[in-house]
Amino acid sequence: MKLISFLNQGVPSYGIVDGDEVLDLTPILGTQAPDLKTLIAKDLLGAAAEAAKTHQPTLKFSQLELLPVIPNPGQIFCIGLNYGEHVQETGHKVTEAPAIFLRLPESQVAHGQDILRPAESHRLDYEAEIAIVIGKGGRRIQEEDAWDHIAGYSCYNDGSVRDWQVATSQWTPGKNFYRTGGFGPWLVSSDEIAPGQVMHMQTILNGQVLQDTTTDKMIHSIPRQIAYISSFTPLSPGDVIVTGTPGGVGNKRSPQIFMKPGDICEIVVDAIGTLRNGIRDDA
Template sequence: MRTTEAAMRLVTFRHNGRTGFGRLTGDGDAVIDCGPLLGPELGSVRAVLAAGALEQVREATEGRTGDAKLADVELLPPIPDPAKILCAGVNYRTHREETSRPESAYPTIFPRYADSQVGHDQPLVRPAETETFDYEGELAVVIGTGGRRIRAEDAFTHIAGYACYQDGSVRDWQRHSGQWVAGKTFPATGGFGPALVTADEVPDVAALDLVTRVNGEVRQAASVGDLIFSIPELIAYISTFTPLAPGDVIVTGTPGGVGLFREPPVFLQPGDVVEVEISGIGTLRNTIAAEA
């Protein structure tokens, strides 16, 4: 998780019983605690986005050394409490082909809930009700400036940044009906992180490469440019039927190679390690745990 000194990588963390947010230092090994620098009104990443205060964070933290080693803090999702998490389904051509789903004129969108996600190096919990827990590596887009009926050509001005996402899927529950929500919202089944990389550090998001590994084996590999519905198209479509707000998360879809469609199908087991790596963004790592 190495960065340049100018990079803005924001994290939400827990340390010594306190939850706060911070900026990673240039070498990525420590966290600058933003709470004491910015005050209670800007006490979270979501509050900073709502206030349009990213530049204030940059100015307050530039050149500072870390307040805690990254290894000593627990990373939570960069936005632990988004008002909306909206996911695009079957949005890579390779995934559409393996599912045998027909082409669609519109994106498939479904929600996740905030308590369905955990942070980097936190366990993903396979529910007791299933043996078919699957991985889906994805790019998450975090909204910085809200809006309704956002035009595709204006979409990038509404993006605060990007992160890795593991859209863990409980396949049998996902297939109970035509609606996928039941298989996508079990507690602690999705990974989000490790950090929010601000959009100004990602000049060409379509050029990013996404790789998902399970126990070190590459299972998915694609370019973000392979999305069927691009990020601007997703933002335009979603913001037509629901207003977007600062801190909302759009999860953009997964490439082909998911466990369900392998021959034979291969699902996640307790002890497995899933890594979602996106070039320029970082690597999200989660170990699978059985529900107690």
């Protein structure tokens, strides 16, 4: 099942994607689940699937203005330096614990929306990643139980303003410029992706493949990430974990490649789909 958040005539809603058609779930589930985060929190994915069997879609996917998959996440955790080639190209060392930073919801855009290159810097880099959305919350989740806490998977472009990222030892500013990260196009429910399934991930910028890897090359596995994060803070339904980028980032290429106005950046994951964003200057 593919689930999206979107605006329907300016009103936030969410639904199920079937080809180029969308079943709007808001009028079906009403106050029981006013948004996708609530649907997940109330464990109503099964009810959504049943609704798809008895209701016909009435909207066209191509005509909708999408929102980031979870527009209102409580927490967004990002895993840094989680692929060996990326660790090597950045000159860092593999650490026993995952490197973690946070993103703000305002730093995100949806599939089909433009990522904004800030006026403060033109060193706007791409990072292909897979995002997981927590379905069942918990504290001190064990690795062997972690797969049961995932609602689904999405594509993510962890757009990074590199000079602001490395200006100090803390990465927060360079990872949180307004509307620099892409999140979408949809959430593929966890029943469609097997626990530990190897996924193929690429960044394609203007038709050129710049990152290309598979998820079995992660240093810290998805269960390890969930267990580690939930050891220091409770995870809640709708929280997002962005699981790391491989080697090939533009900042470490020779010559360097940064995203610029007019570019089209695609994050492609075989089991999920394609997140596509244009690039333009922030006004």
